[in-house]
Amino acid sequence: MSGVSTRDIGHRVVVRHRLEGGQATDVIGVLQSYDEQTLEVRHADSTPYRIQRAAVVAAKPIPPMPLRRVDVEQLFLTTALGRPAVETQYVGEWLLRASGGWTGRANSVLPAGDPGLAFSDAAKQAEAFYLERGLPPLALVRLGTPEADAFSEVGWTDARPEESDTLVLHTTLDHVNAQPAYEVLVSDQPDAQWYDAAFEGPVPAAAPPVMEGAPRTAFASVELDGRLVAVGRGSMTGHWLGVDAVRVDPAYRRRGLATALLQGLARWAGPLGGRRTYLEVVEQNAGALAAYIGIGYVEAYRYRYLTKR
Template sequence: MSGVSTRDIGHRVVVRHRLDGGQATDVIGVLQSYGEQTLEVRHADSTPYRIELSAVVAAKPVPPMPLRRVDVEQLFLTTALGRPAVETQYVGEWLLRASSGWTGRANSVLPAGDPGLPFSDAAKQAEAFYQERGLPPLALVRIGSPEQEAFREHGWTDARPTESDTLVLHTTLDHVNAPPAYEVLVSDRPDARWYDAAFEGPVPAVAPAVMEGAPRTAFASVELDGQVVAVGRGSMTGHWLAVDAVRVAPAYRRRGLATAVLQGLARWAGPLGGRRTYLEVEEQNTGALATYQAVGYVEAYRYRYLTV
């Protein structure tokens, strides 16, 4: 007899049931459906388990999966792999990135770890790297980190003083991989329609090289009324799903389409070993921030760009 009901749909449950051979086994996940003869549980890796009610020995709701503390240093490095730059170079463990000036992330030094040189010398090498490419020197620094203070001590200042901090949010994939309210198409390569929906104006020439440069990527889209109205990009680094480039056409906002894109990408990542997910959003983008927080994302850290 099942100890859960339709009121538990959308919540985590544990279901003990008998297999064909008679042995009992447990499934833990989110209850997807509850019918007259069967129920379905979605595991954390997005695998659905359809179970006959007659085979259920016991079932009960369980608390939501706790969000484990994140290793900020590790996540800081992981973000660089989720959307790699066109050109990279190392100074010790610092990563210098250049991509013809498109996006700060792809055209800044990531000062993680030991540069292998006195700080002033490493900073000068980073400065020279960008000057040689006709780009402004940029450093992506975590707010409150020793690296932020060191750059400031060496004369680096806010590159974008009028802009707010960028927040890096994270959560467990189990909080995000619910069934989308819309049909989400996920492809390993974006087409022209995806790019047209992802950019408000012309697509920068270097954008495809950056967006498609990660080893394992996915491009999600939702089509309504004969047009692509919502898109997003996902990439896998270890067990981390990175989500970026989420954009909904203005006329279709406030309909849950961004959430559907997140869920579609999460369900793509689960069977590939995805367990956690992160994304970035500017603090002043309150609408997007509210959407992400509503599905379980919380702040890991925040960053700004410094320049000299």
């Protein structure tokens, strides 16, 4: 079996092997294990195929699956559905979100689609929505779009000029569904320990309804030395896996724990129909950004928050 060895574990391979009836078939996926008797290939949908080496006709490593062009408009909406706010209203197709002030995403207007009225009037309705709830008016706008320019034209300005852009990254699931280096526990409900690890200090009142509000969610964790030291959240929207709330205890950073969480959530999402994955990271978080790019994520778009003062 030339061309495949233990060094290829974690990488995509194609394996041609014979079934019991004698016919040959190919399996393409990530090589998960390789020993004297068997090898295991994990397909893009996370289905594992254990193959006897004696049945292998040929095998070789292949390049990672190329990324298809992402539908940015669809992804923009998908990110909102993956982490729904406590309260939502619509102005035409615009989504107004409020969650007691916890996180910008859950307390901002998502100007996607047609608001159904003049832009200035739609912006005024959004402003009134937040002022009625004692919240600062916020709009999450993709940079370089007509919506970003239109908000500026009606007096909205950068809400957080001291912060860097937020990047939305994406990749295909088979780039990140390799075997994690740590045991990753995945549950459909977070417990008190998960929240304690996810937050430094008290858990905001709006956090549980926001983080548990999506139709299909998963809460991943890694336990070391008798306690949770890394946690992350996953949500499924169509074929998209969204990953957020990744937090690693400072004493355990730079050990690959964040990557392990991503891989564990990818393996959860594959059997549910997951094919692609996205996450968000602020540009100034250079360490996290480098780690995500290193395992195959690329930039889809970037955004900032605008406000009306």
